[in-house]
Amino acid sequence: xxxxxxxxxxxxxxxxxxxxxxxxxxxxxxxxxxxxxxxxxxxxxxxxxxxxxxxxxxxxxxxxxxxxxxxxxxxxxxxxxxxxxxxxxxxxxxxxxxxxxxxxxxxxxxxxxxxxxxxxxxxxxxxxxxxxxxxxxxxxxxxxxxxxxxxxxxxxxxxxxxxxxxxxxxxxxxxxxxxxxxxxxxxxxxxxxxxxxxxxxxxxxxxxxxxxxxxxxxxxxxxxxxxxxxxxxxxxxxxxxxxxxxxxxxxxxxxxxxxxxxxxxxxxxxxxxxxxxxxxxxxxxxxxxxxxxxxxxxxxxxxxxxxxxxxxxxxxxxxxxxxxxxxxx
Amino acid sequence: xxxxxxxxxxxxxxxxxxxxxxxxxxxxxxxxxxxxxxxxxxxxxxxxxxxxxxxxxxxxxxxxxxxxxxxxxxxxxxxxxxxxxxxxxxxxxxxxxxxxxxxxxxxxxxxxxxxxxxxxxxxxxxxxxxxxxxxxxxxxxxxxxxxxxxxxxxxxxxxxxxxxxxxxxxxxxxxxxx
Numbered sequence: 001x002x003x004x005x006x007x008x009x010x011x012x013x014x015x016x017x018x019x020x021x022x023x024x025x026x027x028x029x030x031x032x033x034x035x036x037x038x039x040x041x042x043x044x045x046x047x048x049x050x051x052x053x054x055x056x057x058x059x060x061x062x063x064x065x066x067x068x069x070x071x072x073x074x075x076x077x078x079x080x081x082x083x084x085x086x087x088x089x090x091x092x093x094x095x096x097x098x099x100x101x102x103x104x105x106x107x108x109x110x111x112x113x114x115x116x117x118x119x120x121x122x123x124x125x126x127x128x129x130x131x132x133x134x135x136x137x138x139x140x141x142x143x144x145x146x147x148x149x150x151x152x153x154x155x156x157x158x159x160x161x162x163x164x165x166x167x168x169x170x171x172x173x174x175x176x177x178x179x180x181x182x183x184x185x186x187x188x189x190x191x192x193x194x195x196x197x198x199x200x201x202x203x204x205x206x207x208x209x210x211x212x213x214x215x216x217x218x219x220x221x222x223x224x225x226x227x228x229x230x231x232x233x234x235x236x237x238x239x240x241x242x243x244x245x246x247x248x249x250x251x252x253x254x255x256x257x258x259x260x261x262x263x264x265x266x267x268x269x270x271x272x273x274x275x276x277x278x279x280x281x282x283x284x285x286x287x288x289x290x291x292x293x294x295x296x297x298x299x300x301x302x303x304x305x306x307x308x309x310x311x312x313x314x315x316x317x318x319x320x321x322x323x324x325x326x327x328x329x
Numbered sequence: 330x331x332x333x334x335x336x337x338x339x340x341x342x343x344x345x346x347x348x349x350x351x352x353x354x355x356x357x358x359x360x361x362x363x364x365x366x367x368x369x370x371x372x373x374x375x376x377x378x379x380x381x382x383x384x385x386x387x388x389x390x391x392x393x394x395x396x397x398x399x400x401x402x403x404x405x406x407x408x409x410x411x412x413x414x415x416x417x418x419x420x421x422x423x424x425x426x427x428x429x430x431x432x433x434x435x436x437x438x439x440x441x442x443x444x445x446x447x448x449x450x451x452x453x454x455x456x457x458x459x460x461x462x463x464x465x466x467x468x469x470x471x472x473x474x475x476x477x478x479x480x481x482x483x484x485x486x487x488x489x490x491x492x493x494x495x496x497x498x499x500x501x502x503x504x505x506x507x
Contacts, residue, residue, distance in 0.1 A: 011487045014355070015461070016364040017468045017479075023362065027415055037421070041428035044355030046490055049440050051462040053447055129477045164481050184480045186488075301480060 002035055004201035008185060010040050014047040113267075115233035115245045122270050123224040131299040134160045134218060134291040136169070160217060160291065166304040167217050179309045188213060189306035196314050197306050218291050220272060223258070230256055241268040259285055271296075342382050345391040346375065351436050352392055352429045353399050359425055360403045360415050364467075370406055374399045392433060396426040438504075439497050446496035454489045461486060 002010075009026045012018045018026060029036045113121065136158045159170045168181035180190030186202030188209055200209065227233065230253040237244035247261040259278030266273055276290040302308050357370050377398050385394050400422050407414040416422045447455065460466045460474065468486075472479045 008483075008487050011490055012483060013362070014358045015468060015483075015486070016362055016367070017483065018362065023415070030416065031418060031421060034424075037425055038428060040359050041355070041425065041432060042494065043490065044359045045351070045429065045432055045436065045439075046443075046494055047358060047462075048351060048355045049436070049443050050458060050490075050493070052440070053444060053462065129481060164477075165484070184484055186484065301478075 002033070002039055004187070004203050005185065006033075006036060007039060007203075010036060011043055013040070014044050115235055115243075116228065118243060118265055118267065119224055119227050119233060119245065119263075122265050122272065123221065123228070126220055126224065126270075129163060131161060131163045131297055131303075132293060133295045133297070134162065135294050136160045136218075137290045137292075139288040139290065159294070161299065161303070162218055162220075163299065163304065165219075168304055168309070169217065181304055181306070181309075182213065182217075183304045183306070184301065187306075191306065191309055191314075194309055194311040194314060197310055199306055218275065223261070223275070223277070226256065226258060227261060227263070231261070236262070237264075241266050242273060243267055256280060338382065342379065345395070346378065349392045349395045352426075352433050353395055356396055356399050356426060356429055357403065359429075360422065361406065362415065366406065370399075370402055373402050373406075377402060390430075392430050393426075396430065400426065435501075438501060442497040442500040442504075443493060445500060446493050449496075450489070450492075454485070454492075457482065457485055458489060 006026070006029050009018060009022055009029075012022075013026060030040065138157075157172075161168045164184075165186065166182055166184055168179065171178040176193045178190065178192050179194070180188070182188045187199050188202075188205050189197055189199035191197035200206070205213070227247045231247040231249055233245050233247050235243060236246045242264055244262060244264045247263065249256050249259060257280060259280050261275065261277040263272060263276075264274040265271070271293060274290065274292045276288065278288050279286045300308075353374060354367075354371060357367050357374070361367050361370060374395070378395060381398070385391065400419075403422065404414065404419075414422075416425065447458065450458070457471065457475075460471045461468075466474065468482050469479045471477075472482045475482070
């Protein structure tokens with residue numbers, strides 16, 4: 001079994017993107033581990049096949065990058081609009097169009113987008129690299145999960161910092177602070193009061209821990225995509241720029257992770273101010289969790305790493321899947 | 330007559346090259362870090378192969394010969410740069426060549442499976458793959474274009490490639506069962 005960090009280094013190598021410091025370590029691993037060389041062979045071939053793929057002879061839909069104004073019949077690279085912005089006349093034209101759009105929006109306050117359009121707009125404008133802090137409240141919690149997490153009850157209230165797939169969540173318990181998170185490489189770690197920590201690489205995360213990750217964190221992109229695909233949406237409240245949408249799963253959807261979802265969006269900024277959702281397993285409500293936006297602030301990359309939350313000289317234990325129940329409860 | 334013979338050799342050489350490029354390209358990619366150096370080396374290998382084609386023994390596998398030429402070019406490249414090669418042990422370069430050669434018979438079916446897998450990839454992931462492989466952007470350029478960080482793009486591409494590798498395996502396994 002190759003550790004995830006080594007797999008990632010090998011994966012990065014054909015991209016020509018591996019920092020020099022890591023190149024030496026990779027070289028050592030390739031010389032010592034035959035399975036690393038095998039993986040490099042597989043990955044280098046995959047890179048070659050990807051670069052020769054015929055799929056990209058036509059342009060894909062591109063919701064996330066919002067290139068809706070690009071001529072999709074063209075074979076120009078997707079980043080063309082970005083490069084064009086370097087030209088002053090494009091800046092000027094774009095600024096004019098943007099101003100016209102803004103003026104139109106301000107002059108027509110009664111023209112309201114449908115809930116679906118608002119969710120689409122929020123998804124298109126969602127920026128994964130921004131650090132957001134949510135207050136998280138678990139209002140009920142399924143017995144099944146409690147059973148899998150015996151011992152100390154998981155605290156109901158917490159603070160959750162999110163950036164893309166990375167997160168750090170702080171729970172205040174009696175006298176101790178339990179912190180856990182997922183770093184940029186996908187490793188999940190946790191620590192009690194920063195005295196010691198356990199960390200699991202992304203391919204080693206036990207099911208029970210993955211369940212808790214899914215349950216207690218907020219993957220906005222997945223949630224919004226799911227709302228657009230599987231839900232009927234309707235407004236329940238429209239006060240100033242804050243619009244609240246109630247999303248009910250369509251009858252034909254059988255495998256949704258979420259039940260009823262309520263989402264409050266600031267239509268001016270496109271920010272999700274509050275989400276309240278039922279988390280399901282086997283069609284039964286496991287928990288009702290609410291996320292309320294508290295602040296947006298730039299955090300260093302290291303904020304999502306375990307070391308940042310440890311006391312000096314505290315150790316990090318790389319654990320296998322076996323002992324997680326004892327450690328997190 | 331001489332012209333006929335020359336064109337026949339050229340045709341055979343082209344066929345051989347096209348068949349072996351799928352191994353030579355990843356071979357160089359695994360042994361050399363810089364994208365520009367890789368392209369230069371690939372051209373040098375092609376040039377060397379054309380110059381020395383008459384030495385090639387038709388009774389032996391072309392791929393092994395081409396990979397041997399590529400290995401020589403890679404060693405020369407590191408020597409001329411005065412740098413330590415990625416594989417300091419020549420045996421390791423040989424093992425890497427063997428591993429790639431072994432995989433060559435499966436490449437055509439894997440490529441077909443990959444095309445199917447790419448079709449079902451979510452649009453956003455496909456856009457990243459497109460920028461990296463079709464548009465030839467570097468990681469930091471992609472990050473800039475989508476207003477993200479290089480670390481996020483790296484992790485996203487890593488996961489996409491993992492997903493593609495799994496998807497290819499699954500498809501080929503299910504085809505084998507059928």
